Amino acid sequence: MTTVSFKEYLQGVIHNFCTAENIPCALTNDAIVQLISSLATYKEEGHSLTPDVFLCENIEIMRQVSASGKILPIASGTLDASSIKLALKRCAPLAIGGWAIYIERNSTDKKISYGLIWTNQNPLSVSTTDVFLDPELDTSIVYATQLSENVVLIGGNHGNTKIVSLSPEKDITNPDIPIGNLIDVAASDVVDDIADEVAALLKRELQRILKTNHGTLIAIVKHGNKVPKEISKGIFLREPLSIVDKAQEFKKIHDIDSHNILQSQILLLDGMLSCDGITLLDTAGNIIAYGIFYKSTNDQDKEEQIYGGARKRTYLGLSELVPNQLKAVLMKSQDGSIECKVE
Incomplete structure (x- = not known):
């Protein structure tokens, strides 16, 4: 008997995404899979939450290109699924009204640090998400957010985008x-x-x-x-x-x-x-x-x-x-x- 696992399929999709985004790290691959799985139906106290999440190599680069440069560090942990879930639990309720979650990864030390970054800026300027996903930045940044229940968008600053639907009924294109x-x-x-x-x-x-x-x-x-x-x-x-x-x-x-x-x-x-x-x-x-x-x-x-x-x-x-x-x-x-x- 052969067991078909959606998680294994998703790991393959994200592996290809990470390769295209020049992120050759298996731990980061697994972290993104966990991020997608968590964001798809994320709730706290029965309320659905749809935070914007940025997985980065260097938060200082994000601070430099953001309009405000404001961050609120929360905690650190190991680069694994349990720490990703904990980062969301601690940060998602705060990621409202212009605050987004950042997760800074250190593949060498197998660690992450996380917190919130302020993304509001001049209302007539381009969005901070577009700024963070600029391919000219000398770093790798992955953006993830829920589009609707069981549908998550991930994108990288090297131009790759995936929309992951965890529901067999949904076939959704980039909004x-x-x-x-x-x-x-x-x-x-x-x-x-x-x-x-x-x-x-x-x-x-x-x-x-x-x-x-x-x-x-x-x-x-x-x-x-x-x-x-x-x-x-x-x-x-x-x-x-x-x-x-x-x-x-x-x-x-x-x-x-x-x-x-x-x-x-x-x-x-x-x-x-x-x-x-x-x-x-x-x-x-x-x-x-x-x-x-x-x-x-x-x-x-x-x-x-x-x-x-x-x-x-x-x-x-x-x-x-x-x-x-x-x-x-x-x-x-x-x-x-x-x-x-x-x-």
């Missing part, structure tokens, strides 16, 4: 691709002097929001165009919320008040995406409406409410409006998969 496609459209009519910053802001915040959101729909309409009648029922703001105006103000003044005002817009977007229905933006970075329900013109008497499997049907209906009436539509399913259609 950065559909999110990036959506952001390209959402910022396509933003004025040039702030377009790159707005795109970086929206990308980083949508990555964060969609990571914890259980399911949502986003539609993008051309700036100045009429909203399609299929999505005309919902909560339309009297005046669209302009992320661009607040971003320009922060870029010009760069003080705590302008920062807080910009962040307040993002928090509202976060809340809207947590509501039932579709959140509507335009191509100039404006938030137009939320809680919208889709009504197919093929069946005027049946209003498709966005619950459960209806989200997929609504996404397909919205997709038919691209590119003539909508410029893009994105769906995140409850299982964590993300689909996007753009013009």
